[in-house]
Amino acid sequence: MKKRFVSFLLVLTLAMGLCACGNNADQAKPAEDTQKEETQDSKEETSADESQKGGDLVIIDTAEVTHTVWYNLQSYNDKFQYMLTVYETLFRVDDAGNVVPWLAKSYEADQENLKYTVTLNEGVKFHDGTELTGEVAAWCLGVYKEKGIKSGAFFSNIESIESTGDYTFEIKLSQWDATIPYSLARECGIMTSQKAYEEGGEEGCEAKPVGTGPFAFESMSRDTEKVFARFDDYWQGAPYLDSVTVKIYSDSLVAQAAMQNDDAQMMYCTDYKLVDELKASGCTAALGVPSQIALLCFNCLDEENNPFYDVKVRQAVSYAIDKEALVDSIYSGYASVTNQFAPDGSVFYNTETKGYEYDVEKAKELLKEAGYENGFKTTCIVRNDIMQVNCVTAIQAMLAEIGIEMEVDVQDTGDFSQNLTKWSTGMFFHTSSLPVDVTNQMSSMFRQGLSGIVLGLDSLLRPDELDAAIADAVGAKTPEEAQASIREAQTILIDDICDLNPVVTVYQPIIKSEKLHDDGVNDAEYSAGTLYKAWIEE
Numbered sequence: 379m380k381k382r383f384v385s386f387l388l389v390l391t392l393a394m395g396l397c398a399c400g401n402n403a404d405q406a407k408p409a410e411d412t413q414k415e416e417t418q419d420s421k422e423e424t425s426a427d428e429s430q431k432g433g434d435l436v437i438i439d440t441a442e443v444t445h446t447v448w449y450n451l452q453s454y455n456d457k458f459q460y461m462l463t464v465y466e467t468l469f470r471v472d473d474a475g476n477v478v479p480w481l482a483k484s485y486e487a488d489q490e491n492l493k494y495t496v497t498l499n500e501g502v503k504f505h506d507g508t509e510l511t512g513e514v515a516a517w518c519l520g521v522y523k524e525k526g527i528k529s530g531a532f533f534s535n536i537e538s539i540e541s542t543g544d545y546t547f548e549i550k551l552s553q554w555d556a557t558i559p560y561s562l563a564r565e566c567g568i569m570t571s572q573k574a575y576e577e578g579g580e581e582g583c584e585a586k587p588v589g590t591g592p593f594a595f596e597s598m599s600r601d602t603e604k605v606f607a608r609f610d611d612y613w614q615g616a617p618y619l620d621s622v623t624v625k626i627y628s629d630s631l632v633a634q635a636a637m638q639n640d641d642a643q644m645m646y647c648t649d650y651k652l653v654d655e656l657k658a659s660g661c662t663a664a665l666g667v668p669s670q671i672a673l674l675c676f677n678c679l680d681e682e683n684n685p686f687y688d689v690k691v692r693q694a695v696s697y698a699i700d701k702e703a704l705v706d707s708i709y710s711g712y713a714s715v716t717n718q719f720a721p722d723g724s725v726f727y728n729t730e731t732k733g734y735e736y737d738v739e740k741a742k743e744l745l746k747e748a749g750y751e752n753g754f755k756t757t758c759i760v761r762n763d764i765m766q767v768n769c770v771t772a773i774q775a776m777l778a779e780i781g782i783e784m785e786v787d788v789q790d791t792g793d794f795s796q797n798l799t800k801w802s803t804g805m806f807f808h809t810s811s812l813p814v815d816v817t818n819q820m821s822s823m824f825r826q827g828l829s830g831i832v833l834g835l836d837s838l839l840r841p842d843e844l845d846a847a848i849a850d851a852v853g854a855k856t857p858e859e860a861q862a863s864i865r866e867a868q869t870i871l872i873d874d875i876c877d878l879n880p881v882v883t884v885y886q887p888i889i890k891s892e893k894l895h896d897d898g899v900n901d902a903e904y905s906a907g908t909l910y911k912a913w914i915e916e
Contacts (some may be wrong), residue, residue: 419865428447431497431618433914436642437462438633440649440763442601442626443789447583448568449526452831453791454811455903457565458646459624462608464505465589468496468515469559473667473902475814477559481510481569481590483545485559489855491601492551493536494558500545502613505573505594512541514557514572519549522566523573526533530829532561555854556860560818574829591615601626617910630764637661643891643914644899649651649764650710653887662890664900668714668721668883671767671812674699674758676806678839685754686804689876694744695805696734696879698780699773703883708769710860713882718781718868719812719820721883725857726816728865732873733880741780753781756804763809770807770883800836808833812883817851817860821861824877838877844870 443456448465450702453458461467468482481502486495502510513713516539523533535555541547549558561567574588582701587595590613593606606622625642627633630649636642638659647653654665675694676686701715717733720726760770767788774784787803797806810833813819826845845866851863871877888900893915897910 382423386396390887393744396579396675428874429916430913432620432652434620435622435644435897435909435912435914436636437622437624438636438642438645439624440626440633440646441625441627442792443606444795445594446587447580448520448565448570448589450584451527451568451777452527452795453563454646454904455791459604460549460587461565461568462907462909463593463622463624464587464591464595465568465570466591466821467563467906468498468569469563469567470617470816470906471560471563471902477481477563480563482562487559487720489554492554494549494551495542496547496549496562497547498547499613502569502590502703503611504569504590505588505609506571506574507569507611508573510569512543512545512547515569516541516547517572518569519547519562519567522568523555524675527831528565528566528822530564530827531667531825532557532564532818532831534827554855556851557815557818559820560813560815564813564818565585593619595620601666601796609611612910614910614912618913619909621637621907624882627839632882635891637891640891640893643894644897645889647889648766648906650708650887653710653712656889659835660892662892663710663887665885665901666889666902667885668811668815669812669886669904670884671719671721672713672718672766672881672884673810673878674773674881675801675806675834675838676835677801678875678877681803684804685748685756686752688748688798690697690748691743692747692876693734693748694741694750694780695777695782697741697744698776699734699879699881700776701881704769704772708765708772709884712887713884716880716883718872719880720816720864720868721812724816725861727867728866728868730831730865731869734872734876738779745780745782750781753783755783755785757787758800758805758807759794759797759803760788761809762766762788762790766807766809775806787889798833799831800834806834809884816849817848817864820864822866824871834877839875841870841875844875905916 386892405730413427425430439455439459441455443459444453445451445456469477470480472478483497498510506878523529523536533550535553537550537552569590571588583776590614592609593682594609596605598604603623603625608617610616630652633645635653637645638658647775657663675693677684681687703714705715716722716732758770760766770786774786777784822846823846826840845864847867851860854860886904895913897912
């Protein structure tokens with residue numbers, strides 16, 4: 379059965395023509411050692427001499443951003459385009475998962491008094507010439523707490539934020555939260571100009587975002603391109619490049635040609651079929667660490683109109699998915715099978731969690747027990763992204779093997795985001811961020827009492843035992859305690875309630891020209907780099 383399905387899947391994928399280029403059958407898939415080597419190569423630094431300074435870095439992205447104001451950033455495109463250029467965070471996370479200073483110089487954690495004290499680097503300026511001070515930082519985080527799209531997920535334990543000096547501020551907690559430094563290393567920790575916001579409001583900041591990054595927003599032609607100009611007063615020194623231009627190419631063939639013709643030097647690549655093609659033409663692929671996890675989520679709360687209210691149906695679908703086939707034929711090897719919300723080998727990975735190995739007969743048996751021996755019709759929502767659509771189309775064929783007729787509802791980013799908190803269909807395919815600190819992400823997605831834009835807020839189960847396990851991790855005194863609690867949460871989420879089925883963990887390749895140096899993009903994360911040091915070889 380499995381061999382027959384894999385052959386059918388490969389024929390289906392080629393027939394659909396969803397990917398611009400097929401893989402060369404003689405090219406080996408990227409082994410772990412190769413991935414590490416590619417990532418390490420991207421970290422090797424050289425120095426630009428005076429003759430190599432200047433020029434425009436052209437970056438290709440696959441879709442337009444949804445928002446630009448800092449407290450509304452959500453999509454991958456938002457963060458990739460604006461957190462490389464305009465915006466910076468107080469901290470960053472290195473490739474080992476450690477929180478490291480960035481705009482902030484340091485922090486002190488006081489568990490006894492439930493507070494963090496953060497000290498900023500001095501001399502950090504915004505693009506409008508104002509300075510990042512303790513007062514501005516406290517204001518910025520306060521606005522995020524009030525309006526931030528993920529405030530309920532990441533800032534729920536923050537009681538107050540107050541400036542305590544010219545370059546210091548204090549975060550007071552209602553209960554201990556060990557994830558706060560990690561939250562300040564992601565979009566929640568972005569610093570923006572208080573002056574710009576007070577003068578222009580949200581509308582003004584959407585039109586012209588003002589941050590501390592190495593390049594300042596200059597112009598935008600929606601769905602075409604946007605231009606960022608060098609910020610000479612950047613706190614780590616004036617960038618080498620004159621500007622960065624982000625171009626939006628929804629057609630992968632056009633994007634491929636631009637990279638091969640040296641019309642662009644970097645590409646956010648969501649079409650994994652192109653990676654080997656572009657590498658063969660002289661480009662490199664920075665892989666970083668697994669940064670995403672593909673999730674097939676179920677509507678668990680609709681008792682009257684949805685078969686997935688029955689956990690046996692959710693489990694049946696999970697058994698019917700051949701994840702190895704998806705890794706090989708859809709992700710071209712740039713992904714790994716997982717049975718939980720963590721990559722295999724992570725300290726948050728629970729080896730005792732059973733998950734759902736590919737077993738068609740078991741899937742049919744569970745459907746029969748649930749009263750759906752003859753299958754049923756359902757729908758799965760997926761974002762209009764070539765790889766995600768390919769993956770769901772393959773899953774559609776797999777579910778047909780057990781009698782489930784699934785319609786694929788492809789939605790643009792706007793409609794997809796609207797349905798993210800509650801979907802009326804049976805399933806919702808979502809590729810979530812997978813930071814190194816899994817506690818932070820699980821706390822923002824699977825706790826009780828969350829609000830705002832949260833995956834499955836009104837579609838997924840959040841039982842008391844799951845909430846308690848994650849809460850124990852958030853309030854843990856040591857990393858080891860947090861890891862143990864998250865491992866417990868993994869088993870509850872997957873084996874006990876089967877809220878969702880983690881399909882694969884995914885590397886996010888960033889394709890780069892051989893002529894681009896010292897950009898640092900995807901050394902650890904796709905939305906963080908060192909573009910102020912980047913230069914283009916003549």
